[in-house]
Amino acid sequence: MDTPVIELSGVIKSFGPVDVLKGVELKAFAGKVTALVGDNGAGKSTLIKGLSGVQPYDEGVVKFAGQEVTIHDPRQASALGIEVVYQDLALCENLDIVQNMFLGREEILTGTLNEADMELQATKALQSLSVRTVKSVRQKVSSLSGGQRQTVAIARSVLREAKLVILDEPTAALGVAQTEQVLNLVRRLADAGIAVIIISHNLSDVFKVCDDIAVLYLGRMVAHLKTAETTYSDVVGYITGTKTQEGSN
Amino acid sequence: MSAPLPPTAIGSGNEGTLKDQFDSYLSRLKNGEMGSLPAIAAILVLAGVFYALSPQFFLGPINFANMFVQAAELTMLSAALVFVILLAEIDLSAGVTAGVSMAVFIVLIKYQNWNWGLALVAAFIAGLAIGWVIGFIVAKIGVPSFVVTLAFFLGFQGMQLVLLGEGGVYRVEVPAIISIMNDNMPVWAGWAMLVVMALVMAGLSLWDRSRRSRFGLVSKPISLLLIKIVALLGIGGVAVNYMNQNRSQGPIPILGVPIVVPITIGVLFVGSFVLDRTKFGRHLYAVGGNPEAARRAGIKVGRIRIYAFMICAFMAVISGVFHSSRIGNVDGSAGHTIVLSGVAAAVVGGVSLFGGRGKLIHAAIGALVITMIDNGLGLLQMPAGINFLVEGGVLLLAATIDALARKRSGGSIARS
Numbered sequence: 001m002d003t004p005v006i007e008l009s010g011v012i013k014s015f016g017p018v019d020v021l022k023g024v025e026l027k028a029f030a031g032k033v034t035a036l037v038g039d040n041g042a043g044k045s046t047l048i049k050g051l052s053g054v055q056p057y058d059e060g061v062v063k064f065a066g067q068e069v070t071i072h073d074p075r076q077a078s079a080l081g082i083e084v085v086y087q088d089l090a091l092c093e094n095l096d097i098v099q100n101m102f103l104g105r106e107e108i109l110t111g112t113l114n115e116a117d118m119e120l121q122a123t124k125a126l127q128s129l130s131v132r133t134v135k136s137v138r139q140k141v142s143s144l145s146g147g148q149r150q151t152v153a154i155a156r157s158v159l160r161e162a163k164l165v166i167l168d169e170p171t172a173a174l175g176v177a178q179t180e181q182v183l184n185l186v187r188r189l190a191d192a193g194i195a196v197i198i199i200s201h202n203l204s205d206v207f208k209v210c211d212d213i214a215v216l217y218l219g220r221m222v223a224h225l226k227t228a229e230t231t232y233s234d235v236v237g238y239i240t241g242t243k244t245q246e247g248s249n
Numbered sequence: 250m251s252a253p254l255p256p257t258a259i260g261s262g263n264e265g266t267l268k269d270q271f272d273s274y275l276s277r278l279k280n281g282e283m284g285s286l287p288a289i290a291a292i293l294v295l296a297g298v299f300y301a302l303s304p305q306f307f308l309g310p311i312n313f314a315n316m317f318v319q320a321a322e323l324t325m326l327s328a329a330l331v332f333v334i335l336l337a338e339i340d341l342s343a344g345v346t347a348g349v350s351m352a353v354f355i356v357l358i359k360y361q362n363w364n365w366g367l368a369l370v371a372a373f374i375a376g377l378a379i380g381w382v383i384g385f386i387v388a389k390i391g392v393p394s395f396v397v398t399l400a401f402f403l404g405f406q407g408m409q410l411v412l413l414g415e416g417g418v419y420r421v422e423v424p425a426i427i428s429i430m431n432d433n434m435p436v437w438a439g440w441a442m443l444v445v446m447a448l449v450m451a452g453l454s455l456w457d458r459s460r461r462s463r464f465g466l467v468s469k470p471i472s473l474l475l476i477k478i479v480a481l482l483g484i485g486g487v488a489v490n491y492m493n494q495n496r497s498q499g500p501i502p503i504l505g506v507p508i509v510v511p512i513t514i515g516v517l518f519v520g521s522f523v524l525d526r527t528k529f530g531r532h533l534y535a536v537g538g539n540p541e542a543a544r545r546a547g548i549k550v551g552r553i554r555i556y557a558f559m560i561c562a563f564m565a566v567i568s569g570v571f572h573s574s575r576i577g578n579v580d581g582s583a584g585h586t587i588v589l590s591g592v593a594a595a596v597v598g599g600v601s602l603f604g605g606r607g608k609l610i611h612a613a614i615g616a617l618v619i620t621m622i623d624n625g626l627g628l629l630q631m632p633a634g635i636n637f638l639v640e641g642g643v644l645l646l647a648a649t650i651d652a653l654a655r656k657r658s659g660g661s662i663a664r665s
């Protein structure tokens with residue numbers, strides 16, 4: 001098997017006396033969608049915050065494309081090519097799609113914003129994901145639906161040539177049709193050779209789109225499964241702690 | 250991604266004919282993105298009403314030019330405030346910042362025998378320093394700007410008295426400063442100003458179009474640009490022509506566009522350029538719209554806030570220069586009352602107090618509305634109380650429109 005884009009081992013994180021992550025492993029491969037599942041409070045968001053540099057780990061080894069790295073702030077993460085699509089998306093509603101996609105990395109020509117260049121690149125990024133639901137790239141984000149906003153946030157990571165995209169509950173607030181669209185988008189992201197980690201509480205979404213499933217239970221990774229080789233009820237068993245995997249922990 | 254991309258359904262809002270553009274403008278209006286439209290309507294209504302009530306004065310040549318001079322001070326202060334209002338902050342001390350800076354200016358001239366040019370530079374540096382301190386306290390320490398600037402508003406009234414002495418009034422004996430508000434440009438210069446404005450407008454637009462076509466993107470129909478230029482030349486032409494008529498009642502003719510007009514337009518142009526076309530401007534809007542999103546995008550939010558307060562203070566000092574020029578002196582009470590009118594003007598013109606939405610031109614249009622009310626009611630010899638009542642009513646109306654428009658365009662009010 002090839003080198004994972006990201007490989008965590010022995011990750012520990014505590015908040016004072018509370019041990020939230022107690023030695024966690026995780027791997028994500030290019031072109032694959034890895035689900036990170038677990039009950040409320042299992043430590044999923046904490047694990048992700050360490051990867052995005054928002055909240056560094058106390059201990060543990062982080063390997064990016066086989067190289068050991070330290071990620072202490074969001075800039076380092078994004079320099080490596082790690083992009084996180086947070087649940088609250090973090091878009092500016094008063095700006096349009098292009099402006100949001102390039103926020104913080106505007107193209108400049110002779111000291112002023114190169115709007116034409118940015119518009120073209122944004123359009124191409126949306127096209128490369130076969131986005132059909134957006135009418136104009138100059139629409140204000142305030143006029144977009146939840147699914148369209150998710151689309152913009154995901155397309156932004158394509159634009160930034162991310163190697164690893166992490167999505168925190170991307171479909172939690174969406175209806176049936178929009179969930180379908182976003183899941184398709186996630187699939188295309190992986191097909192473009194990006195490693196994708198997706199946090200979700202919705203197992204039917206997980207089974208629809210993910211290649212691998214990693215289950216976190218009370219701060220430990222209790223199972224690494226291939227979606228094709230497991231069942232719904234097994235995963236539920238691991239999540240609730242009624243089942244344990246041989247060899248893992 | 251090397252294969253040619255298939256034709257796409259994703260547009261950019263630039264496609265289509267003039268009629269399509271007009272339709273999409275109408276639908277934006279319906280969605281609550283009204284910009285300055287209510288204020289422009291107010292200008293027309295006010296002009297009609299006041300003209301009906303006092304035809305010989307209101308749109309007469311004396312008062313017409315006078316109104317622009319009166320509006321300049323407020324326009325500049327209101328435009329200054331836009332930079333902080335865009336961040337959903339406020340600067341209640343903008344007026345007294347100008348007052349203190351002008352006190353520095355006059356004291357340096359009178360007591361230190363400074364050259365007036367250097368003293369003016371010192372006044373602007375004082376303004377920038379004040380803006381930096383306010384911005385630092387707001388951005389880095391986290392005290393709400395309302396409280397910080399209220400404290401400065403109170404404190405600086407005292408500072409003005411300390412610098413100028415109790416009841417101190419100093420004449421400004423600098424002809425160049427005095428002439429800003431009191432002298433006019435030659436007739437040809439008024440026309441030249443208008444031509445330059447049209448050329449700049451056309452030049453920028455053609456520059457954008459050529460950039461777009463270099464990237465293979467469509468632009469809006471060129472007829473739209475022509476319409477805008479014709480409108481500028483038409484409305485501007487009428488105004489310049491009117492101000493170029495002799496408005497003197499004595500033997501010495503008074504005519505021409507007041508000098509303050511091109512200065513104001515120039516500052517507004519530079520400010521708008523920064524807001525619309527630079528990285529800093531983009532980041533300012535982003536921080537105003539969603540500071541957390543801006544932070545995650547790697548924008549140094551604190552730094553943007555500090556710069557905004559510095560720009561606000563700097564432009565407030567320009568407004569202070571206008572004020573001293575108009576009344577001919579510097580005194581300890583300058584700038585105490587103008588700031589609330591400045592906020593009102595911005596809001597009336599369509600700048601959202603919720604942050605993230607608004608332009609400098611909105612402040613200018615709002616300032617014209619407030620000035621017209623002031624001026625018109627003054628000509629009708631209404632008691633000052635009526636004046637305040639009307640202005641308050643207009644402000645409340647504008648703020649209500651802002652809140653309703655925001656609701657309509659999907660943002661929730663409660664969240665701010």
Ligand SMILES: Nc1ncnc2c1ncn2[C@@H]1O[C@H](COP(=O)(O)OP(=O)(O)OP(=O)(O)O)[C@@H](O)[C@H]1O
Pocket residue numbers: 015018020038039040041042043044045046047
């Ligand atoms: N900053 C913090 N200080 C103290 N405890 C924290 C902090 N952040 C998280 N925790 C604790 O760590 C545990 C794991 O939280 P985390 O947010 O990672 O869970 P999660 O798996 O993302 O849950 P959910 O599915 O509800 O989002 C929880 O018990 C939480 O209370």
Ligand SMILES: [Mg+2]
Pocket residue numbers: 044045046
């Ligand atoms: Mg969570």
